[in-house]
Amino acid sequence: MVAAMEKNSFLFLSFLVLFPLLHGYTAFAAGTDDGSEQWGYVEVRPKAHLFWWLYKSPDRVEDPSNPWPILLWLQGGPGGSGVGFGNFLEIGPLDGNLQPRNSTWLRKADLLFVDSPVATGFSYVEDESLVVTTDDEAATDLTTLLKELFNGNETLQKSPLYIVAESYGGKFAVTLGLSALKAIEAGELKLQLGGVALGDSWISPEDFVLSWGPLLKDVSRLDGNGLNSSNRLALQIQQQLAEGQYKEATETFFELENVISISSNDVDFYNFMVDYANDPVLSTSGGWNEVMMGRDPRYLGAKKSLSSNGSSSTDDLPSLMNGPIREKLKIIPESVSWGGQGNLVFPAMAGDFMRPRINEVDELLAKGINVTIYNGQLDVICSTKGAEAWLDKLKWGDLKTFLSLDRTPLYCGNDETTTKGFVKSYKNLFFYWILGAGHFVPVEQPCVSLEMVGNITRSPNLHS
Structure with missing residues (x-):
């Protein structure tokens, strides 16, 4: 493993600096000797x-007329680690075995991963009462981080941020987008916001849970009895949300997942073509329990971690993050382990988990911000059927025109014999239907995803 790491130039000599104090908080940073990577902590509160x-x-x-973009990746959960999952399992330069990833999104943009909210991944709190309870609180922390990184760095300021x-990261993204815009307009944040992209995002929990039963019935994972049980609970959630009973709706959400799991013989909520134990992404990642341990054990905690045999293989994400990665980073406090506080995040946010964020999407569109929605065809938990349902609820003035347009087929490279997806756009709204992918679109359809990201970020480097 060490040889492989050296082969991939993984262990560069690191440097450590203390950023200037902004807003009264301390920011530590380190990085590789060649400057290709930087990492650090910001004390956001x-x-x-x-x-x-x-x-x-x-x-x-380098193209002054078309600046190179920066892509900020926000993971879901809430409580999933972007530094771990998004980076090593989805879009970063190295995979979970520290081998080069040919489909890395680094080919289209600089990549910024953040373990957000606090207590996620390597992020931490010194007092458990400091864990955020709402999407807006998480957005405020992220805005503070962006101020620390961008305000004193003219190079970063020249690059538009996307x-x-x-998944749940979509709710963080739209609230952060609005929070960042407010700070930019107030002169508190020196940053160009290029756009917001919502991949299989939990924007309207009501529309998603209402879609589950009919979708799974159509693909033969539920029968009529399972459909009736699913619809009954979904309608109960709809009523609870109408009455503002968000915590109660979260409890019913778990009950609904449990009923569907039983009725479908454990369908994978991230890819309806397989059972949960055979998820094409999670079954090779290991450690999903440790990241999502705050979630209800009847479903999301039910998966047996591949690390249960005590293996220290890099196929096991927690072992990778708390082993070679921790050693490389050098600045992780001794008291902090990757995912060690993960059980704090979801319970703290249970009251906001089922709250919709459709209005925030509308606000971004009204302000002229580019909004991209992309969805995997095989996803259940954030199904395309549900995404289309909340899209129809937008109050955006150009929605009717958008919906009336035909879609354009997508292919991979020069191969036009196999349709990989469809796209529709009008003004600053874009929607991608990605075929053959579940919840984890970049992993399951890497080629068309990479081309999509080049379009989203308007990367001047559009070669395949």
Whole structure:
């Protein structure tokens, strides 16, 4: 393993600096000797620390008329680690075995990963009462981090920032987008916001849970009895949300997942073509329990971790993050382990988990911000059927025109014999239907995903 790491130039000599104090908080940073990577902590509130990791693309093209973009990746959960999952399992330069990833999104943009909210991944709190309870609180912390990173760095300020999210991260993305815009307009944040992209994002829990039963019935994973049981609970959630009973709706959400799991013989909520134990992404990652341990054990905690045999293989994400990665980073406090506080995040946010964020999407569109929605065809938990349902609820003035347009087929490279997806766009709204992918679109359809990201970020380097 050490040889492989050296082969991939993984262990560069690190440097450690103390950033200037902004807003009264301390920011520590380190990085590789060649400057291609930087990482560090920002104390976004007293005793609340966010960890970030920035990769500079080797494919960067200097074009003053079309600046090279930065992509901020926000993971879901809430409580999933972008530094771990998004980086090593989905879009970063190295995979979970520290081998080069040909489909890394670094080919289209610099990549910024943040373990958010605090207590996620390598991020931590010194007092458990400091864990955020709402999407807005998480967005405020992220805005503080962006101020620390961008305000004193003219190079970063020249690059437009694209906030790209997956799953629950979509709720963080739209609230951060609005929070960042407010700070930019007030002159408190020196940053260009290029756009927001919502990948299989939990924007409207109501529309998603209402879609589950009919979708799974159509693909033969539920029968009529399972459909009736699913619809009954979904309608109960709808009523609870209408009455503002968000915590109660979260409890019913878990009950609904449990009923569907039983009725479908454990369908994978992230890819309806397989059972949960055979998820094409999670079954090779290991440690999903440790990241999501705050979630209800009846479903999301039910998966047996591949690390249960005590193996220290890098196929086991916690062992990778708490072993070679921790050793490389050098600045992780001794008292902090990757995912060690993960059980704090979801319970703290249970009251916001089922709250919709459709209005925030509308606000971004009204302000002229580019909003991209992309969805995997095989996803259940954030199904395309549900995404289309909340899209129809937008109050955006150009929605009717958008919906009336035909879609354009997508292919991979020069191969036009196999349709990989479809796209529709009008003005600043874009929607991608990605075929053959579940919840984890970049992993399951890497080629068309990479081309999509080049379009989203308007990367001047559009070669395949």
